[in-house]
Amino acid sequence: MLDGAEGPARQRAMDLLVRYGSALGAERLIAVTNVAGTWSSTTPWVQADLDAPDDFDTIFSRFNLDSDDTVETPQAVVSTCQLIHGIDTRNHALQGFSREKAELQRKSEEFFGRRGVQWASTCTPYQVGNVPVKGEHLAWMESSAVVYANAVLGARTNVEGRESTGAASITGLIPDFGLHITENRLATHRVRVEATPxxxxxxxxxxxxxxxxxxxxxxxLSGAIPQPRPMHLKHFGAAAASSGGVEMYHIPGVTAEASSEEEALGGRAPREERVYDAAARRRAFEHINAQASNRSVDFVMLGCPHNSIEQMWQIATLLDGRKISPDVALWVHTPRQIRTLCDDCGYTAVIERAGGHVMSDSCPAINRATPPGTNVIATDSCKQAHYLPAITGKQTWFGSLDHCIDAAMTGRWNGDL
Amino acid sequence: MAVETETVIIRGRCVVGGVAEGRAFVTTQTISGWGGINAATGTITEMRHERRGESFAGRVLVFPGAKGSSGWSHYFHMTRRLGTAPAAMLFTIMTTKIALGAVVTRVPAMTDFDRDPFEVIRDGDLVRVDADAGRVEVTRVQS
Structure with a gap:
C-alpha cells in the first residue's frame, strides 16, 4: 500500500501510519477489525480554507490522513463508526446552528456513509450495538469509549486520534504498541476501595x-465492590480518563481480564498501593467543584457519556408530571438510536413536557453550544464538569442526578456529598 | 552588566525529524489538547494547570506529555494550521496521543533523553533541537 499500488489515499494513510509507528518506536503494524473515529466536517476550523463547504475529499485528506494534497476518499475496509460530533440535526436551532450547517451535516453523513462510515454519532458506540469481543484489536478514539472497550470488554485499543483512525479505517492497520500488547495490560497500581461505591x-x-x-x-480496584451496572462502569471510566488518562483498569470478577487480583497483576506485585476512603471521595468532589461558587444554575446538562435507555427511563420517571423552572434549560443527551427508542416509549414526550430537550449526536463540551444566557451549569458527569469550565468559561457544578433535577426545578444548586 | 552563557547538550531519540530553535516553555504538568488549549492562540486553558493563560506558540515545549481526550492530535494539528504550534516538542512520557500529535504538528520532537530535561532546561532558556541528530543544545543566559 505504501508504494501507491492501492491508490493515493491508502498511500497517504500508510505514510502516516509509518511516521506514527516510528514516532512510537513500534516494530510493526497490526490488523484491526473495528475503527471508531470522526469524519466531522462542519466545524469552523475544519471548514477553513476550503473551495466549497462540501469538499469532503479535502477535509478527509487534511484531517483524517494528514495529507497536504487532496485525494479521493476510498471505501473503508473494516467496520467503521463515527463517534460523537457537533450537530444534532433535529435540534440544530436550539444548539445555535443554522439550517445550512445542519444540511451540510446531513450531506457529510451521506458522503462518508456511502464510503463505509456508520453514523452512530455517539461517544458510546458500545451502547448501540458496537460491542467488540475480548481479544479483538481496535482503533478507537474517545477516551471514555477506549477505557470501556479495554477494561469492560477486553478488546484492545490505544487512544487513537482523528488522523490515525482515518488511516486505520481504509487500511485495517494500526501501530502495534501499548495496549495491543498483552503484558502492557496488567495492573500497575492497586487501589484499596474502602468508600464503597x-x-x-x-x-x-x-x-x-x-x-x-x-x-x-x-x-x-480491590476490596468489597458491589456488582456494577454498565452505566456505572461507563461513568467510572469516563471520569478516570478525564482526571488522569486511564485507558485500562481491572475489577476482579467484573472486568474482562481479571478473574482474580493475581490475573490482573500477572503475578507481579503492584508498583504502588493506594487507598480510596471517605476522605479521598470528599477530595474528588471538592476538586471537581473547586471552580464553582455561584449557586444560581441556569443550565442543567445530563448525559455525558451519552445516556443509556435505562438512564433515559430514570430521568423520564423523575420528570413525569413536573415542570422545570422557566429560568433553567435542561438538555439530556443520548445516542440518536436511543432517542428513537425514547420517542417510541414516550420518554422524549415526558422530558419535553417538563420543559427539557432530548439531544443526540453531540454535547456542550464537543460543540461548545449552551443555551443563550448560560452563566452557571450543573451536570451529573465528572467528565463534563472537568472540561466545561475550560471550554465554555462557565462555572460548572457536579453532583448526582437528583441534585441536577432539583437544580432544574429550583434554579438553585443544593448538591453535596 | 556581565553576561555569561552556559551550554549543555542532552541526547535523546528522534520522534519527528527536523531542526528548530526557540525559547523553552517548561511545564512539569502534562497538557490536555482538546479542552485544555486554545489552538487559535496556542494558550493553555485547563483550569488547574500551572501555566494556564500562557502561550507555547513558537516556543520549545518541554513537558511530560499528553493527557486527556483523544482530540489531542486534532487540536495540535490545528495549531500548525493556525500558526500557533510550538517550535519543537521535548517530552518524557510516550503515549499514542503525544506521538500522533507530534507527527501531525510536524515540528521536531524528541524523547528518551540521557538526562532529565526538567533538571537541565529552565523556562526561557534558548534551546536548539536537532531531532535528526538526536541532540538538544540548551543555552542558558545568566546575567
Whole structure:
C-alpha cells in the first residue's frame, strides 16, 4: 500500500501510519477489525480554507490522513463508526446552528456513509450495538469509549486520534504498541476501595479520584465492590480518563481480564498501593467543584457519556408530571438510536413536557453550544464538569442526578456529598 | 552588566525529524489538547494547570506529555494550521496521543533523553533541537 499500488489515499494513510509507528518506536503494524473515529466536517476550523463547504475529499485528506494534497476518499475496509460530533440535526436551532450547517451535516453523513462510515454519532458506540469481543484489536478514539472497550470488554485499543483512525479505517492497520500488547495490560497500581461505591455519583467520584492517583497507569480496584451496572462502569471510566488518562483498569470478577487480583497483576506485585476512603471521595468532589461558587444554575446538562435507555427511563420517571423552572434549560443527551427508542416509549414526550430537550449526536463540551444566557451549569458527569469550565468559561457544578433535577426545578444548586 | 552563557547538550531519540530553535516553555504538568488549549492562540486553558493563560506558540515545549481526550492530535494539528504550534516538542512520557500529535504538528520532537530535561532546561532558556541528530543544545543566559 505504501508504494501507491492501492491508490493515493491508502498511500497517504500508510505514510502516516509509518511516521506514527516510528514516532512510537513500534516494530510493526497490526490488523484491526473495528475503527471508531470522526469524519466531522462542519466545524469552523475544519471548514477553513476550503473551495466549497462540501469538499469532503479535502477535509478527509487534511484531517483524517494528514495529507497536504487532496485525494479521493476510498471505501473503508473494516467496520467503521463515527463517534460523537457537533450537530444534532433535529435540534440544530436550539444548539445555535443554522439550517445550512445542519444540511451540510446531513450531506457529510451521506458522503462518508456511502464510503463505509456508520453514523452512530455517539461517544458510546458500545451502547448501540458496537460491542467488540475480548481479544479483538481496535482503533478507537474517545477516551471514555477506549477505557470501556479495554477494561469492560477486553478488546484492545490505544487512544487513537482523528488522523490515525482515518488511516486505520481504509487500511485495517494500526501501530502495534501499548495496549495491543498483552503484558502492557496488567495492573500497575492497586487501589484499596474502602468508600464503597453504591450510586452513579459514587462511581464517578471513584473514577475521578483513581484517575488523579494513577494518571495513565493501570489500576486494580480491590476490596468489597458491589456488582456494577454498565452505566456505572461507563461513568467510572469516563471520569478516570478525564482526571488522569486511564485507558485500562481491572475489577476482579467484573472486568474482562481479571478473574482474580493475581490475573490482573500477572503475578507481579503492584508498583504502588493506594487507598480510596471517605476522605479521598470528599477530595474528588471538592476538586471537581473547586471552580464553582455561584449557586444560581441556569443550565442543567445530563448525559455525558451519552445516556443509556435505562438512564433515559430514570430521568423520564423523575420528570413525569413536573415542570422545570422557566429560568433553567435542561438538555439530556443520548445516542440518536436511543432517542428513537425514547420517542417510541414516550420518554422524549415526558422530558419535553417538563420543559427539557432530548439531544443526540453531540454535547456542550464537543460543540461548545449552551443555551443563550448560560452563566452557571450543573451536570451529573465528572467528565463534563472537568472540561466545561475550560471550554465554555462557565462555572460548572457536579453532583448526582437528583441534585441536577432539583437544580432544574429550583434554579438553585443544593448538591453535596 | 556581565553576561555569561552556559551550554549543555542532552541526547535523546528522534520522534519527528527536523531542526528548530526557540525559547523553552517548561511545564512539569502534562497538557490536555482538546479542552485544555486554545489552538487559535496556542494558550493553555485547563483550569488547574500551572501555566494556564500562557502561550507555547513558537516556543520549545518541554513537558511530560499528553493527557486527556483523544482530540489531542486534532487540536495540535490545528495549531500548525493556525500558526500557533510550538517550535519543537521535548517530552518524557510516550503515549499514542503525544506521538500522533507530534507527527501531525510536524515540528521536531524528541524523547528518551540521557538526562532529565526538567533538571537541565529552565523556562526561557534558548534551546536548539536537532531531532535528526538526536541532540538538544540548551543555552542558558545568566546575567
Amino acid at each position: 453504591e450510586t452513579m455519583m459514587d462511581w464517578g467520584l471513584l473514577g475521578y479520584a483513581v484517575g488523579e492517583m494513577v494518571m495513565d497507569d493501570i489500576p486494580l
